[in-house]
Amino acid sequence: MSTKTLAPPASARLLPLLGPAIVAGVAYLDPGNVASNMTAGAEYGYLLVWVVVAGNVMAWLIQYLSAKLGIVTGASLPENLGGSMKSRPTRIAYWVQAELVAMATDIAEILGGAIALNLLFGLPLVVGGVITGAVSLLLLLVQNRRGARSFERIVAGLVLVIVVGFCAGIIIGPPDPAQAIAGLVPRFEDSGSVLLAASILGATVMPHAIYAHSALTRDRFAGVEPASRVPVLLRATRMDVTIALAVAGGVNVVILLVAAASLQGVPGTDTLEGAYAAIAAGLGPAVATLFAVGLLASGLASSSVGAYAGSEIMHGLLRVRVPLLARRAVTLIPALIILVIGVEPTLALLLSQVVLSFGIPFALIPLIALTARRGVVGDYANRWWTTAAAVVAAVLLVTLNLTLIWLVVTGA
Template sequence: MSKTGPVAAARPTPRASWRAALALLGPAFVASIAYVDPGNVAANLTAGARYGYLLVWVLVLANAMAMLVQYQSAKLGIVTGRTLPELLAERMRPSSRRLYWLQAEVVALATDLAEVVGGAIALQLLFRVPLPLGAVIVGGVSMAILAIQDRRTQQRFEVAIIGLLAVITIGFLAGLAVSPLSPSAIASGLVPRFDGPDTVLLAASMLGATVMPHAIYVHSALSRDRHRADPHTHVPPTAVARLLRGTRADVVIALGLAGVVNVGMLLLAASTLGGRAGTDTIEGAHASIEGALGPFVGTVFAIGLLASGLASTAVGSYAGATIMEGLLRRRVSVVVRRLVTLVPSVVLLAVGLDPTMSLVVSQVVLSFGIPFALVPLVRLTSNRRLVGRFATSGWTVAAAWASAGLVVMLNLVLVWLTFTSGA
């Protein structure tokens, strides 16, 4: 019997299925830029140079948390048609909204500082550009990237960011091709442990650089804008389920790549920078990488750092605009926001702020902002009245609450150690 006819014609071909799956990828790759920004570079290189493979476990744990968290954020935007900041604003009084926005804005500014400073350092390494001028250049290029972003051109923005992510990956992992690694030491680094207060500070910095508050906020907007052109239109549950399957793949692939890059940076520092003087700054680490592995690897690393700064500051500005629009109900152009938030970074560099230390401290600030984004996210995505059949439950919600608890505990320990040991 022939299999032609309406039923056979309606059955999607494998090629069509692949195209449909690929069409759903993109938002998580944009969000993943937050996980490979210059703050990650500073935290991971410092951890690897000072303590070798000791803190590999922190990155593995943080990346697993990041996958869980980013999927929940994306799901919230797809299912509800609203962003996390919008949903929070609906449940807060005006005074509470403003205070909540203030802490989120501090986190966004800390993020922006790290990203602009990282890009400026890269320009100085590549072209000897003074840091304040480099910050201005990074801001200008990021404004050009942001200019192509709106709901109608979402995919073009995603393609631009994914291209920069490819450069970042090559730039930060190229050195591993010629750097000797120790498999036994890597395995030992997977065992959770600390070695004094400084390693707790670094762990908090690495966690703040890996699980990013602004990425939690913005992923709900990225997924909503990509998959729901009209947030007020009802989407059938079967269509939502299909979007969520594609989103899971998007998150696993994108965050998996970001995790490989982060671990790769720490391994490169552990195998190349250990015992070398001056590796407590990005400039010193770059010089050591260049001295140990050659000028080509050093140049590729600096190019990766530049791409990281450009991409992450564009995504950070997008996140800041999403936060402001949702919590204050005031829409501000992402380009205008980029221009305004660039000023503090330029001023701090102009007055001689130590760039690498500012990167590490900014990541600690971010780690304190994580619970303010993560706790409401877990509550909203497990609320059946809000997300219906797609509510988080079982081991997933338990893991999400455990992640939030771990972050809070780590930050409390960090504060206690800082004030009791003088570290």
């Protein structure tokens, strides 16, 4: 009898290499996404399903390019940018805009966690914000002391909670299949729908996720010999990004479908608290509680990833490392100020997407340029069609984000 051992299939050999995209993909499941998609479904029904799908298709390419840059160069996008900028004032100016974007991201995530804790336990929003920030710091300490794999496992567990929390409503209140399919046809209804579409895209393709993914793959695959392992890592990364964004995209579509099926026309659903009350009234308190738990997991996971991205931005551009506790305290302050002065939290979430819109070109355009240059990534430079697709995505995203800014400023 032959004792020859069969080699595991190629896909099985890639499984241990998965994980960084799951962490980066949390950015696509943050409270800003929840607020945008919930509002879109409640106000316009199935109209903007196509925006969520299109955003995730573009996000796949963008996140893959970011991950590739980290793998091939062994450096994050901020490090690559910092190394190419010889003038310190230029690096500082670039860091200022990136830091403002990171703070805007943190505001959305801290507010989401605070709202969830208020809905679940009646905690004051300020207290909930402090707790969310503290827990995100603990998650970052795990990443620092236990390594990337432990951090990935914790975040993956939180993603599972998010999936269950946000998808439970679709079982109780299923959407109309025909209308959901019709929502895949690109169209707008009025300026409000354009504003929400731009907000959805602003919450989908986020600058800090672009910065973070390159750092996550750098940390996970540090010291890899390019000649031997990079092709395998890139195949694993394509699988990783596909899984992560299939999950994130699916959850975002479900949030919109639940709102379209069960909350359309219900007053008060333009806030997360109102959406929670409407879900409790229409789908039952159990579904509403799961929604709040999902929102809490979203705030905790995305806040830790956002803080990780902010730390990497500072290190890469300024070559400075700030202790995590100090950095967490500083970035927590703007969110707590918003909560203390009584700004409506969901409005603050949506407006934070406007600030994020400013940062998209500064992260996306350099990423495309760097991954297209042989002088940076050698034989792994983008094929012309990859660069062309990325440029088209960049033009669309920048145009829609500028539209978002214009609509908000003019009040159109």
